[in-house]
Amino acid sequence: MTAVQSTPGPAQAIDAPRSPYRRSKPTRTNFELYAWLFMRMSGVLLVVLVLGHLFVNLVLGDGIHQVDFAFVAGKWASPFWKVWDLSMLWLAMLHGTNGVRTIINDYAERNGTRFWLKMALYVAFTLTVVLGTLVIFTFDPCPVGADIDASALPSFCPAR
Amino acid sequence: MARTLPALPTVSGPTGTLYRGREGMWSWVGHRITGVLIFVFLLVHVLDTALVTVSPQAYDAVIASYKNPVVGLGEAGLVAAVLFHAFNGIRIMLVDFWSKGPRYHRQLFWGVLAVWLVLFVPFLVRHLSIIFSPVEH
Ligand code: HEM
Secondary structure (H helix, E strand, C coil), X not given: CCCCCCCCCHHHHXXXXXXXXXXXXXXXXCHHHHHHHHHHHXXXXXXXXXXXXXXXXXXXXXXXXXXXXXXXXXHHCCHHHHHHHHHHHHHHHHHHHHXXXXXXXXXXXXXXXXXXXXXXXXHHHHHHHHHHHHHHHHCCCCCCCCCCCHHHCCCCCCCC | CCCCCCCCCCCCXXXXXXXXXXXXXXXXXXXXXXXXXXXXXXXHHHHHHHHHHCCHHHHHHHXXXXXXXXXXXXXXXXXXXXXXXXXXXXXXXXXXXXXXXXXXXXHHHHHHHHHHHHHHHHHHHHHHHHHCCCCCC
């Protein structure tokens, strides 16, 4: 800096007022901008997906008491609810993971802590999304076998 | 010689900063807490739902263990959190994208609480009547 000071001394270490500076290192991509936009776009979709999910499962019919294997099988026998639940899983997990990433960045001040908390978050994200996706794609509403209790199956299954 | 400084304007109060200590800050605190709560629940919820691929009995056994008033009240708390997060999320989008959003952010916050009350109270009445009634098989 070439700021002119009238009195020499420690004040020379301070930049002149309004001298330009960078808040952070420039980045190559606009990742944070797209993440910000994604939080809003996924939020709009999640209002419909999550509130619809809660309404159908907790309010209609017998509410929470209706939920059992036969109820889930009845829903996932239809591609409509499979697409619904798969979209909800992916959007909520991406939205929630990005939200928690922001919170970790806000509060974890040490580099190592921040890094490991985010690694734990990404592991939880991957395990949950892979497991949930596999469950929806491999689900069989009418499983057969010696260890299957047929009375727990939905009424449309031949074993009933 | 002691000199008294002129009184500085306070930062809170109606003419203070946009966020600190008022509707803007509390909506942010609430949004953050509910967001983390819903996320943690979602991890557990995917795990218990995955039991449908183990066997119908395994799933039904775990779900049956949830059908009591204690877990039922937890469910009501979760619905309360989701409703707040969802409508406060819409408020955030209005503040960001609607030209008058920042000016009315405070009124929007009270609007969020009003919508929350209108939806949550009927839900609670229905849900309580279910969780305090016997489970049929
Ligand atoms: C129901 C519809 C939802 C809407 C409308 C919504 C909306 C939003 C919005 C607009 C943000 C703010 C992002 C920002 O400040 O840049 C946000 C943050 C967040 N959301 Fe959601 N969200 C919804 C559902 C969810 C769900 C299901 C989860 C959990 C899986 C979740 C977890 C979070 C978290 C952890 C944050 C970060 C909070 C923070 O940074 O303080 N949200 N949400």
